[in-house]
Amino acid sequence: MKLCEGRVAIVSGAGRGLGRAHALMLARHGAKVVVNDLGSSAAGIGRDATPAEEVVAEIRALGGEAVVDTSDVSDWSGAQAMIERAVASFGRLDILVNNAGILRDRMLVNMTEDEWDSVIKVHLKGTFAPTHHAANHWRRQHKAGQAVDARVINTSSHSGLFANIGQANYAAAKAGIASFSIVAARELQRLGVTVNAIAPRAETRMTSGLRGELAPEVVARRDPAWIAALVTWLASPEARHVSGKVFEAWGYGYTVAESWQHGAITPASQDPTELGPKIDEIVRFSRKNAGIDRDTWLDV
Numbered sequence: 001m002k003l004c005e006g007r008v009a010i011v012s013g014a015g016r017g018l019g020r021a022h023a024l025m026l027a028r029h030g031a032k033v034v035v036n037d038l039g040s041s042a043a044g045i046g047r048d049a050t051p052a053e054e055v056v057a058e059i060r061a062l063g064g065e066a067v068v069d070t071s072d073v074s075d076w077s078g079a080q081a082m083i084e085r086a087v088a089s090f091g092r093l094d095i096l097v098n099n100a101g102i103l104r105d106r107m108l109v110n111m112t113e114d115e116w117d118s119v120i121k122v123h124l125k126g127t128f129a130p131t132h133h134a135a136n137h138w139r140r141q142h143k144a145g146q147a148v149d150a151r152v153i154n155t156s157s158h159s160g161l162f163a164n165i166g167q168a169n170y171a172a173a174k175a176g177i178a179s180f181s182i183v184a185a186r187e188l189q190r191l192g193v194t195v196n197a198i199a200p201r202a203e204t205r206m207t208s209g210l211r212g213e214l215a216p217e218v219v220a221r222r223d224p225a226w227i228a229a230l231v232t233w234l235a236s237p238e239a240r241h242v243s244g245k246v247f248e249a250w251g252y253g254y255t256v257a258e259s260w261q262h263g264a265i266t267p268a269s270q271d272p273t274e275l276g277p278k279i280d281e282i283v284r285f286s287r288k289n290a291g292i293d294r295d296t297w298l299d300v
Contacts, residue, residue: 003236005030008090010082012036012073012130013100015051018155018202021224022097023055025232027064031095034086035059036069042103065090073100074121079129083137095235096134098127098154098177108168116169123173124180127154131184131195138191148192151235154181156197156246161257174199178246178257185244194243196234199257200227201250221251230254263287 009026013019015037023033035055039048052068059066067089071078086093102122104115131152138148159167160174178197185195203214203222214222227249233239234247246257264282269275 002030003232003238004095007031007094007235008034008086008092009095009097009235010034010036010069010086010093010130011097011099012082012126014055015039018200018224018227019097019099020055021228022099022231023066024058025225025228026095026235027059027062027066029232029236031235032065032090033059034069034082034089035066036071036073036082036100038070038072040102073098073130074126076129080133082130083133087137093134093137094149095151096130096153097231097235098130098152100126101155103170105166105170107166111168119169120173123170124176127177127180135184135188135191135193138188138193142191149237149240150193151239152184152188152193152195153231153234154195154197156181156199158199158201158248161199161246161248161259181246182244189243194240196243197246198227198230199246199248201248202227223251226251
């Protein structure tokens, strides 16, 4: 059974790692794929079309259809060109997977302005710009009376949800993507577009060297294919009822992230000298934002 037969997908950052897994899984399930990748390093340096070309060759070897796109998703006109390439190549667009990203980890006190700006631009603007242009494409279809059943799947992160030390830039961008996804889901629902985000845990070049040697079982559970399976299902017609969710995903399971819930409450006061005991009480009963109570499951 092919879940995405006849659908057209764009996957950004699809030359390696998670993006490559998404592109291949979508193709195996019948989607025609625009394989977008700049071919830069994990830090966002350089350009090389080879990774995208290799994934396109893999898809074609499977009997699928795919084209290369080397647009910069964080560039306004580049993002628009990527959307236009999908329509020009395959006549339609049904799925946008915003996956492209870079890492420039640094402790807050040592982080440079460029290290902040570049990561925010690639992740946050690189999610907004393609989504903006895709949404306008679908809005034109909707206004013309054409049925729309489209998907946007964004990439957040455990760091964005639970705050990894040394990743203030990356975590801020990924937390922004999670909130952006929920807002976009609400705005685009009337057009027939669902928007969800994933917070994946996988072994890729982005995570290489971040932890010590892992047991074979853990490595197997961090295979990108576990995440690609969820992305492919979310991209399918079966998932038209699921929108505005952020999913944590890896081989140990999938869960819906439920951060930023209302916690304990105390009566307000306009006298700051009264606040100490009140705030201490609600903090004592509040959940930890850093995911500490969930490390047994999250950090296997």
